[in-house]
Amino acid sequence: MLDFTWRVFSETGCIDTYLLFKELEKEQQSDPLATDDELAEADFPLT
Template identity: 60%
Template sequence: MKDFTWKVFYQTGNIDTYLLFKEMEKEHADGPDMLDEERSSPDFPVM
């Protein structure tokens, strides 16, 4: 999905698409298999 988003941004230059790509990239770096509930858990370390 990130590749598709990047290709759309590359072809269109749409800033919203780029921001979506960056958000997806950040979420992937945080842990692609984690659920939102796990990230908000009190046991999850705060960075």
């Protein structure tokens, strides 16, 4: 998700996208396992 938001920001220069990127980055730093959980859920969605 970080890569996507950074690419959108770098192509558009939209400050809102940059702020979203920083928020996601901060969230990931506080909970590094969240990304692994998100990826696992994407592969095997809970029903």
